[in-house]
Amino acid sequence: MCSSLSVLAQDAQVSLQSPEDSVVISRHIYGHFAEHLGRSIYDGLYVGPDSDIPNTDGVRNDIIQALKDIQIPNLRWPGGCFADTYHWKDGIGPQEDRPTIVNTWWGGVTEDNSFGTHNFLNLCEELGAEPYLAGNVGSGEVKELSDWVQYVNHDGVSPMAKLRRENGREKPWNVKYWGVGNEMWGCGGNMTPEFYANLYRQYATFMGDWNNSGGLFRIASGASEDDYHWTEVLMRDIPKHLIEGVALHSYSVIEWNDKGPAVEFSEDQYFKTMTKALRMEELINKHLEIMDKYDPEHEVALVVDEWGGWYNVEEGTNPGFLYQQNTMRDAMIAGATLNIFNNHADRVKMANLAQTVNVLQAVALTKEEKMLLTPTYHVMRMYTVHHDATLIPVELNGVNYTYNGKSLPAISVSASKSEEGKIHISLVNIDSKKTNTVEINLGDLEAGKMDGEILSSANLQDHNTFDDPGNITPKEFKDFKIKNGTIEVTLPPFSVVMLSEK
Structure with a gap:
């Protein structure tokens, strides 16, 4: 079984780029x-x-x-x-x-x-x-x-x-x-x-x-x-x-x-x-x-x-x-x-x-x-x-999820800006055991206050059943800090996080 009992923070860096050619995420x-x-x-x-x-x-x-x-x-x-x-x-x-x-x-x-x-x-x-x-x-x-x-x-x-x-x-x-x-x-x-x-x-x-x-x-x-x-x-x-x-x-x-x-x-x-x-x-x-x-x-x-x-x-x-x-x-x-x-x-x-x-x-x-x-x-x-939001290009200097001598990128990220100018950042940590900290450099972009939402659970095998259909549902996420144009996010193992500008 794969669980989140082991927690060891690692650091990844993400840089958001200014949208140049207005690519729209269909x-x-x-x-x-x-x-x-x-x-x-x-x-x-x-x-x-x-x-x-x-x-x-x-x-x-x-x-x-x-x-x-x-x-x-x-x-x-x-x-x-x-x-x-x-x-x-x-x-x-x-x-x-x-x-x-x-x-x-x-x-x-x-x-x-x-x-x-x-x-x-x-x-x-x-x-x-x-x-x-x-x-x-x-x-x-x-x-x-x-x-x-x-x-x-x-x-x-x-x-x-x-x-x-x-x-x-x-x-x-x-x-x-x-x-x-x-x-x-x-x-x-x-x-x-x-x-x-x-x-x-x-x-x-x-x-x-x-x-x-x-x-x-x-x-x-x-x-x-x-x-x-x-x-x-x-x-x-x-x-x-x-x-x-x-x-x-x-x-x-x-x-x-x-x-x-x-x-x-x-x-x-x-x-x-x-x-x-x-x-x-x-x-x-x-x-x-x-x-x-x-x-x-x-x-x-x-x-x-x-x-x-x-x-x-x-x-x-x-x-x-x-x-x-x-x-x-x-x-x-x-x-x-x-x-x-x-x-x-x-x-x-x-x-x-x-x-x-x-x-x-x-x-x-x-x-x-x-x-x-x-x-x-x-x-x-x-x-x-x-x-239909405008794509914000990202550069990722990530960390690896390593198992049995092989490695995969642990962090996945994409970002967009809505018609109202609000920034949204989606982050995934696929590591089965390790918490990963991600530093997001906003660059020329300015972000106000943000809300967070997370989908996570205690075990990778967890799922919803007809007897317990709400076992896994998104929850409010607060484990991030915004300071001086940088967002620091702590991602638990096998979690999906969405940060949305208010």
Whole structure:
């Protein structure tokens, strides 16, 4: 077990730089992902309008409120691997007329298509979130995706607009974000990058801008981890007028054949997980180096639309449902990863945590009428102050977290300034045992009084349960001092701290 019994202060130095080019941390970095997988949609988001669980059009009210409270900016749907087996017309029209299929990717369970396009897009409207639709390229057709774009976006006279109106929706939803397939190197069709690049060009050409809003944001299915050749081919072979974003998928997984437990993990497993999580910095830098070669004007965004921790499923659950608990380890992954995204906000314009409810590194778990918020959720809520704020560049002279002769950077930091001119600084100490003191030099920036908030616990394995859903929640943080343009912060082991100017 990893606990905070040993306390030995070390010093790290952070210097805040004056924002020069007004890079904005897009709120879409804080996006989420809901796939038809396990209990993500059914029993997670959607219980049906006839459920005794309070709901709005079948979606749980407690989930709706929880997502509103973290100001969810976008939601990716219907997959994932499921997207390239999903035919959107199966999920529209009267419920009794919708075909039943088998979810071959995730557990072999029956999918009755009761949650479809209207349900999802209406939910996004309720949440105030942008929908991000993942199109079927693997088993679909060009016309199928083109018709979907027309169905949800065209406000005039057309076959698909007529069909939408017949199904009860007069005005279009004006969906901007579109994924052109998913993981085409794997479950999307086991394609080569050269084949997919040509296929992408075909699909993207026929995705009309039916709402005349200035264009769709089309996202190519990008690389897995360090497949830099995949990014090279897409950037080389796809004309820039056909692409707005390139995806990247990276999970903090120890070994694919033995992911380790979600709760009863060792320090060795924790260290390996954080090694993978912090590798996100290297992956982004190297993929961006390739993108810069073909796109020096930075017109194409990097979209990390699947990220998070992945462990063995909880004992007694369907292995195809990917249900796992969420501990302070996941808070470390979330805080450090979001800091990395913030600091690359000039090119990283969207990211999607995998996944929203009951799957992988979820922000919420449900059990019948009960719902709990995970440590990851609380990090997301703390970081809402960074949404659409101006990035403050940071220089970090850090200290290391050392285990078994290997070292990782212990401290992670990012900073921003809101439209009102308020400074916000997010800090993470991933060290499993040591308290670390961080000195923050404000430089030319002037900060008034600040409030602090901390997410911490006694053990890395601590988590919230349905019997004790408030075991881990953010608390007021006062262990910092401001003097002569410097903030001195004392970070407990495995903690996330947000400092916010009043």
